[in-house]
Amino acid sequence: MKNMRFEAIKNIVNNTVKYEVKASDKVSTIFNEHVFTLKTARHYLSDEAYKSLQASTFTGKKIDRSMGSNIANGMKAWAEEKGVTHFTHWFQPLTGLSAEKHDSFFTLKGDGTPIQEFEGAALIQQEPDASSFPSGGLRATFEARGYTAWDPSSPAFIMEIGQGKTLCIPTIFVSYTGESLDTKTPLLKAIVALDKAAVDVCQYFDKNISKVNATLGWEQEYFLVDVGLATARPDLLLTGRTIFGHAPAKGQQLEDHYFGAIPERVYAFMRDFEQEAYKLGIPLRTRHNEVAPAQFECAPIFEEINLAVDHNTLLMDIMTRVAKRHNLHVLLHEKPFAGINGSGKHNNWSMSTDTGVNLLAPGKTPKTNLMFLTFFVNTIKAVHDYADLIRASIASESNDHRLGANEAPPAIISIFIGKYLTDVLHQIEQRVGGHFDETDEAMLKMDIHKSIPELMLDNTDRNRTSPFAFTGNKFEFRAVGSSANCATPMTVLNTIMAETLKSFKKEVDTLIEKGEKKEVALMHIIQKYIVESKKILFEGDGYSKEWELEAEKRGLANIKTTPLSLDAFNSEKAKKIFENNSIYNHVELEARHEIMLESYIKKVQIEARVMGDIATTLIIPAALNYQNVLLENIKGFKEIGLPASSFENQKAILEKINFHINGISKGITSMIESRKKVNEINDTREKAIAYCDNIKNAYFDEIRLHADKLELLIDDNLWPLPKYRELLFLR
Ligand code: ADP
Ligand code: MG
Numbered sequence: 001m002k003n004m005r006f007e008a009i010k011n012i013v014n015n016t017v018k019y020e021v022k023a024s025d026k027v028s029t030i031f032n033e034h035v036f037t038l039k040t041a042r043h044y045l046s047d048e049a050y051k052s053l054q055a056s057t058f059t060g061k062k063i064d065r066s067m068g069s070n071i072a073n074g075m076k077a078w079a080e081e082k083g084v085t086h087f088t089h090w091f092q093p094l095t096g097l098s099a100e101k102h103d104s105f106f107t108l109k110g111d112g113t114p115i116q117e118f119e120g121a122a123l124i125q126q127e128p129d130a131s132s133f134p135s136g137g138l139r140a141t142f143e144a145r146g147y148t149a150w151d152p153s154s155p156a157f158i159m160e161i162g163q164g165k166t167l168c169i170p171t172i173f174v175s176y177t178g179e180s181l182d183t184k185t186p187l188l189k190a191i192v193a194l195d196k197a198a199v200d201v202c203q204y205f206d207k208n209i210s211k212v213n214a215t216l217g218w219e220q221e222y223f224l225v226d227v228g229l230a231t232a233r234p235d236l237l238l239t240g241r242t243i244f245g246h247a248p249a250k251g252q253q254l255e256d257h258y259f260g261a262i263p264e265r266v267y268a269f270m271r272d273f274e275q276e277a278y279k280l281g282i283p284l285r286t287r288h289n290e291v292a293p294a295q296f297e298c299a300p301i302f303e304e305i306n307l308a309v310d311h312n313t314l315l316m317d318i319m320t321r322v323a324k325r326h327n328l329h330v331l332l333h334e335k336p337f338a339g340i341n342g343s344g345k346h347n348n349w350s351m352s353t354d355t356g357v358n359l360l361a362p363g364k365t366p367k368t369n370l371m372f373l374t375f376f377v378n379t380i381k382a383v384h385d386y387a388d389l390i391r392a393s394i395a396s397e398s399n400d401h402r403l404g405a406n407e408a409p410p411a412i413i414s415i416f417i418g419k420y421l422t423d424v425l426h427q428i429e430q431r432v433g434g435h436f437d438e439t440d441e442a443m444l445k446m447d448i449h450k451s452i453p454e455l456m457l458d459n460t461d462r463n464r465t466s467p468f469a470f471t472g473n474k475f476e477f478r479a480v481g482s483s484a485n486c487a488t489p490m491t492v493l494n495t496i497m498a499e500t501l502k503s504f505k506k507e508v509d510t511l512i513e514k515g516e517k518k519e520v521a522l523m524h525i526i527q528k529y530i531v532e533s534k535k536i537l538f539e540g541d542g543y544s545k546e547w548e549l550e551a552e553k554r555g556l557a558n559i560k561t562t563p564l565s566l567d568a569f570n571s572e573k574a575k576k577i578f579e580n581n582s583i584y585n586h587v588e589l590e591a592r593h594e595i596m597l598e599s600y601i602k603k604v605q606i607e608a609r610v611m612g613d614i615a616t617t618l619i620i621p622a623a624l625n626y627q628n629v630l631l632e633n634i635k636g637f638k639e640i641g642l643p644a645s646s647f648e649n650q651k652a653i654l655e656k657i658n659f660h661i662n663g664i665s666k667g668i669t670s671m672i673e674s675r676k677k678v679n680e681i682n683d684t685r686e687k688a689i690a691y692c693d694n695i696k697n698a699y700f701d702e703i704r705l706h707a708d709k710l711e712l713l714i715d716d717n718l719w720p721l722p723k724y725r726e727l728l729f730l731r
Pocket of ligand 2: 219346476
């Protein structure tokens with residue numbers, strides 16, 4: 001009999017690093033090589049077309065149709081010089097992944113003459129057959145049309161797969177009736193909302209500011225396993241995580257992996273995907289080992305948020321593809337292995353002005369200090385007021401395994417700001433009766449600028465356990481899952497910030513109209529916001545039991561599962577804020593809620609099936625085989641007339657195995673019964689909750705426990721699934 005596991009192990013030794021990575025090119029020479037940047041566009045476009053593209057890039061303004069063909073021709077000329085034959089609209093449907101449908105430049109003229117053509121209309125808009133993407137009922141089946149429309153604020157790029165090259169046009173994806181069917185459309189709207197609200201508030205400080213860009217720097221964590229070993233694990237292939245598997249004798253307890261030397265095979269892979277990323281203009285900067293064995297991280301220099309989100313989506317795709325060349329398999333799942341750390345995607349977020357100021361960087365003068373305090377405190381207020389939306393924005397079946405699992409941010413949303421800023425806010429709050437006058441100049445002169453970076457760099461003031469932490473000149477949203485598309489959490493963050501800034505402005509203006517000096521009015525509302533939102537601030541250990549209790553006392557929510565946390569998207573409060581800021585209308589919001597619940601249901605359902613399959617067709621047969629070996633052995637003892645005492649141990653093992661086989665069988669049988677019942681529930685929310693409580697929570701751990709015990713009992717030669725020790729310790 002063939003044992004997949006041993007085949008795979010043998011192959012690792014044979015296959016290790018066949019792929020030669022050529023010496024790294026200097027990054028600056030290949031950076032953006034495959035991107036139609038404005039600089040490149042300048043060489044291929046007429047003055048008029050270039051100006052039109054430039055304006056659209058910066059303002060997001062629609063390209064006018066007459067310019068479309070001109071730009072399309074320029075793009076085609078550039079792309080063809082690089083060997084491109086096809087183009088595609090590249091978009092991010094609600095699966096969270098990217099999607100593309102390639103069309104050739106090649107076409108036939110009326111008289112049959114073959115030509116290469118790329119028309120303006122094809123650049124600006126396409127109608128992919130969209131009926132198979134999740135829509136939450138937005139597109140009635142008789143009207144399955146959705147269309148993609150060019151987003152000129154994210155430049156076109158060339159995707160290289162093997163020898164094939166495709167020109168990719170970043171697009172939004174909307175239904176025929178105009179509702180968004182993707183993650184980019186709402187993000188772009190939220191960017192506009194924040195820009196407007198932030199610029200209005202900036203006017204208190206600097207009339208020259210006319211644009212505020214949200215910025216994002218993501219940190220992508222991932223695991224790498226040998227592709228052969230991954231292929232021998234149906235759970236890894238189908239669900240992205242190990243549903244079974246006993247912890248290895250050595251895990252991460254020695255802490256010898258974090259920032260350790262990168263294994264050579266992994267290093268070759270990293271260099272390879274980094275080269276691909278640079279050509280696409282993804283400014284990767286950092287690479288290192290992470291805490292768990294076989295876990296790694298990469299991070300770029302931060303960028304404008306829409307571009308940063310596109311780049312992250314693109315990178316996840318590139319990593320997955322390039323890994324194949326190295327016989328590696330990338331795991332982006334939040335919790336691929338039980339018992340060791342999971343993966344996240346820290347979203348470092350800030351806002352910067354067109355005058356070059358980072359609004360979350362403490363200022364050097366009293367005036368800029370006040371501007372910093374304004375945006376800093378408004379962020380705290382936004383997260384406080386809409387903590388439920390922040391929580392919902394990171395909810396997914398896979399992230400549920402990680403949040404609150406002792407090594408990842410808890411499901412309780414809180415903010416860490418460090419000791420120094422806690423003191424600053426405390427001082428402002430303590431100003432009795434909110435009495436601010438000229439003497440406050442002294443307070444505003446506090447050397448926030450100098451003190452913060454120093455304190456932030458000091459490790460004692462860096463709290464790794466907070467889901468949302470201020471880290472010197474940006475907030476770091478740490479609860480985002482490693483497999484997530486950043487667009488949704490960033491859409492929510494930008495929207496709640498826009499809404500909060502609008503209210504802030506209204507309140508400050510009211511005080512100014514009543515005759516208060518501008519600075520004093522600002523300080524009054526800042527003080528008010530500190531008082532109203534201070535309960536969300538927490539400096540202690542977010543992983544601790546005490547925090548759960550304390551948070552409960554403070555009235556902070558602690559919703560551990562996806563179906564319930566998604567309720568926040570369906571509340572009146574959510575409808576109001578999203579509609580007020582033109583992000584989602586209530587139809588879109590309801591559709592999204594439905595899609596997210598459905599995705600949850602399907603994922604649990606798939607895991608339950610995979611669990612049944614693996615247990616029944618791989619684990620139990622292996623257990624029975626070993627039982628047969630033991631039975632033969634016992635029979636032999638009996639045949640030569642030895643007493644029962646001489647094979648007691650064999651009998652004991654036999655019984656233990658039987659116990660666990662029965663445990664698994666019973667579990668699987670009643671889980672299937674339970675699924676039949678749950679599948680009859682019509683209401684999507686009820687059904688998702690039932691999948692969570694009556695399937696996942698009721699059976700997964702118990703069935704796994706029995707299977708993992710068997711792994712420890714059964715002859716290693718008979719065990720069919722690659723073990724944790726093999727998956728995690730790459731050679
Ligand atoms: P770490 O958090 O690991 O200490 P850094 O502080 O250097 O690392 O930055 C982490 C990420 O934060 C990087 O991707 C970086 O580009 C990003 N970042 C830095 N400044 C900003 C900013 N103003 N806006 C958004 N992201 C930022
Ligand atoms: Mg970080």
